[in-house]
Amino acid sequence: MDSRVALGLVIAAGVVLPGVADYFLHQAGFETAGAVVWGVGYASMALVVWYGWIRPLDLTGPGGGTEP
Template sequence: MSTKNAGGKIRFGLMMALGIIVPGLIKYFLTQIGYSMLGTVIFFTLYLTAAIFIWFVWIRPLELTGSSEA
């Protein structure tokens, strides 16, 4: 792993982890205290927000084209 892009890879990994772990923990704690529906809404909202953020920042700028030779 080159140190040139290590920071970007670490930020991507942290965002992926936080986008999954934090909504899951919030849903778990809200479900435990009796707010199951609120926990589900918050989980899907935060999970979708993380997915959209990751797409806009890291995936959308990628140049995903095949070879131009037929």
């Protein structure tokens, strides 16, 4: 599977699944549980995106140049 497709699926799942769970918990009268599920799901998605796609990037500037 292409990395871009996997990233899109992770982001979609990290937003849609906790959002749907939050909606149903809110409708059932468990507002606080819904908020917790939404927060944990979204934070987990952000952690997976960071660990899988952002952390491996080499974001250093050019090296070996002359210092001003």
